[in-house]
Every structure is written in structure tokens, then in C-alpha cells.
Amino acid sequence: AQSVSQHNHHVILSEAASLELGCNYSYGGTVNLFWYVQYPGQHLQLLLKYFSGDPLVKGIKGFEAEFIKSKFSFNLRKPSVQWSDTAEYFCAVNVRGKLIFGQGTELSVKP
Amino acid sequence: NAGVTQTPKFQVLKTGQSMTLQCAQDMNHNSMYWYRQDPGMGLRLIYYSASEGTTDKGEVPNGYNVSRLNKREFSLRLESAAPSQTSVYFCASRTSPGNSGNTIYFGEGSWLTVV
Numbered sequence: 228a229q230s231v232s233q234h235n236h237h238v239i240l241s242e243a244a245s246l247e248l249g250c251n252y253s254y255g256g257t258v259n260l261f262w263y264v265q266y267p268g269q270h271l272q273l274l275l276k277y278f279s280g281d282p283l284v285k286g287i288k289g290f291e292a293e294f295i296k297s298k299f300s301f302n303l304r305k306p307s308v309q310w311s312d313t314a315e316y317f318c319a320v321n322v323r324g325k326l327i328f329g330q331g332t333e334l335s336v337k338p
Numbered sequence: 339n340a341g342v343t344q345t346p347k348f349q350v351l352k353t354g355q356s357m358t359l360q361c362a363q364d365m366n367h368n369s370m371y372w373y374r375q376d377p378g379m380g381l382r383l384i385y386y387s388a389s390e391g392t393t394d395k396g397e398v399p400n401g402y403n404v405s406r407l408n409k410r411e412f413s414l415r416l417e418s419a420a421p422s423q424t425s426v427y428f429c430a431s432r433t434s435p436g437n438s439g440n441t442i443y444f445g446e447g448s449w450l451t452v453v
Binding site (some may be wrong): 273 | 367378447
């Protein structure tokens with residue numbers, strides 16, 4: 228069965244630290260990849276998405292992600308996090324119309 | 339432009355009670371979804387509807403039923419609520435099924451507690 232794995236359950240960083248959240252998926256065909264963010268008490272919002280083309284995609288709020296097909300990975304990065312980035316982050320893969328999510332990574336940024 | 343609207347936002351049920359979560363989208367999307375979100379489990383697909391008149395089971399369909407009433411509306415019903423169904427439920431929609439990569443849009447979530 229297709230699955231999405233996010234390696235880190237909870238990440239704690241200080242402001243201005245760099246962020247990388249891992250995401251791996253198990254599906255051999257063509258995929259579309261997404262990162263969603265959920266701020267405390269709010270609903271899910273799209274951060275960025277990869278459909279095709281340049282494997283380095285840029286999203287909102289300074290986030291970017293790199294699709295590495297050979298590694299089945301789509302890691303999320305941000306050079307310098309802010310306190311307002313405290314949220315839960317979900318990686319997702321679109322497989323034949325169904326969106327399969329990872330377990331989520333909770334990011335806590337200390338001021 | 340409301341997007342995806344879910345009701346109710348909060349609900350407390352007693353074990354064995356039934357209820358329906360309503361979802362409507364105004365973006366003329368073909369596909370609609372119901373997910374539940376539990377700590378450490380991520381979002382899990384309960385049911386989805388690729389188009390009006392069709393519904394399919396997702397990862398965790400047991401204890402739920404759905405109705406795709408028309409193109410706009412997709413409801414989720416708990417016939418006999420159980421404490422294990424305490425969760426946050428998200429409705430979502432997108433333009434078409436298949437591997438087209440269309441963005442999925444989420445409602446704001448419904449917090450359900452079963453006591």
C-alpha cells in the first residue's frame with residue numbers, strides 16, 4: 228500500500244535556525260506532492276506543491292521543498308524560522324486522486 | 339467566495355448517538371473527501387467521492403456512511419458514535435480525480451467529542 232513517512236514527530240528550534248523536515252513516500256508511479264501547514268487552532272493550508280518540472284519548489288512564507296525522485300523524498304526547508312512558524316506540518320502525496328498524508332511533524336520555535 | 343464550509347464546528351455526542359457532518363463547496367469541484375485527524379496519525383481518508391453520484395471507501399471507513407447529495411454537498415454520518423470516533427474531521431474538495439495534481443482545498447474542521 229502507498230504510504231507517506233515523516234521522520235520527525237516533534238522538532239524544536241530556536242528562532243533563526245534552519246529547518247528541514249523529511250518526507251518519504253512509497254509509490255513508484257508519477258506523483259504529485261504537497262506540504263500543508265496547520266497553525267494552532269486553525270485549518271489546513273497549502274504551503275507548496277510539486278507537479279512536474281523544476282524539482283525545487285518555492286512556497287509561501289519562505290518555505291521551499293526539493294523533490295528527489297531517486298530517493299522518493301520531498302523534504303521541506305526554510306533557511307531561518309520564526310516564532311510564527313510554530314505549527315504542524317503535513318506532507319501529502321496524490322496517488323490516483325487520493326491524497327495520502329504523513330503523520331505530521333509538530334514544529335515548535337522558541338523566541 | 340466561501341470555499342469549503344463544514345458544519346458544525348464543535349459537537350459533543352454521547353456513545354450510541356447519531357449525527358451528520360455537513361460539507362458544502364462553492365468552487366464547482368467534482369471530487370470531495372472526508373478526513374479525520376488524530377494526534378500522531380496524520381490525516382486519514384474516511385470516504386471520498388470522485389464525482390457526483392459516486393462514493394468510495396478510504397483508509398478508515400468503518401463506523402461511517404456518506405452521501406454525495408449533489409455536486410456541492412458531501413455529508414458524513416456517524417450512525418452510532420463511539421469514543422474512538424473522537425477526532426477532528428476535515429472535508430475537502432478538488433477539481434477532478436486522477437493524477438492531475440489539482441490542489442485540494444480544506445474546510446476549517448469539525449471537532450467531535452464522543453463521551
